[in-house]
Amino acid sequence: MPNSPSDTPRRITVQRRGPLLVEGPVEVELEDGTTVSSDRFRVALCTCRRSRRYPWCDTSHRARSSGPDDGAASGG
Numbered sequence: 740m741p742n743s744p745s746d747t748p749r750r751i752t753v754q755r756r757g758p759l760l761v762e763g764p765v766e767v768e769l770e771d772g773t774t775v776s777s778d779r780f781r782v783a784l785c786t787c788r789r790s791r792r793y794p795w796c797d798t799s800h801r802a803r804s805s806g807p808d809d810g811a812a813s814g815g
């Protein structure tokens with residue numbers, strides 16, 4: 740994946756109790772050294788590790804965001 744000084748900075752949006760939203764296309768290297776890629780305009784990277792499609796968010800994080808202190812939980 741090219742990454743030169745002329746490239747536009749890639750925007751990553753942090754969501755409280757949600758995924759990281761990353762402008763695509765992206766290539767993600769996992770702990771085991773394998774890589775996965777997506778050509779989508781924007782991808783949601785799982786930060787809770789509950790996704791069955793890890794590293795992609797499948798909205799499983801919402802299940803744990805239903806406590807009384809989580810009323811403003813954001814989606815993904």
Ligand code: FES
Pocket residue numbers: 756757758759784785786787788789790795796797798799800801815
């Ligand atoms: S952040 Fe993990 S499933 Fe959404």
